[in-house]
Amino acid sequence: MRPIDDLHGQRGHWINGQFSPSRAAEDIAVVNPASEQIVGYVAAGDASDVERAVQAASRAFPSWRETALDERLALLTRLCGILHDGRHELAAIITAEVGAPVAIAGPMHVGRPCSPFRTADGISRYLDMTKDVPDKMTSNSPRTPEIALTVASSQLSR
Secondary structure: OOOHHHOOOOOOEEEOOEEEOOOOOOEEEEEOOOOOOEEEEEEOOOHHHHHHHHHHHHHHHHHHHHOOHHHHHHHHHHHHHHHHHOHHHHHHHHHHHHOOOHHHHHHHHHHHHHHHHHHHHHHHHHOOOOOOOOHHHHHHOOOOHHHHHHHHHHHHOO
């Protein structure tokens, strides 16, 4: 397993679609709870890092809000594929960081986060996700897969 520090060749925060150096001066040691060994370091953040991230997210949200559900689900499905492809390395990293057994880290910490998106994607292929959705729900909400599941649940219960 590569040390955590080597994963991206730099320490920082993912802000506005790219790694950005932290404005905080210190790093945080990542300690394996099972061995109490330091397995790497991550960049600490400060209030200005948080502000930059919030501003970037605020600028990105209007475009994401207008993205069609099927496009969102396709992007999330692609992300899940990337996570799946790297699941062995990610499970090893999670094991080192939090002490979870690899047999749990892989399926639970790496695989499970994708389950809601795969479920929403599957449901959206069979149901009209815009039918009977109140206007304020579609115009003011981010139209996330969770809303797709809510709509699907209401349609399935009829």
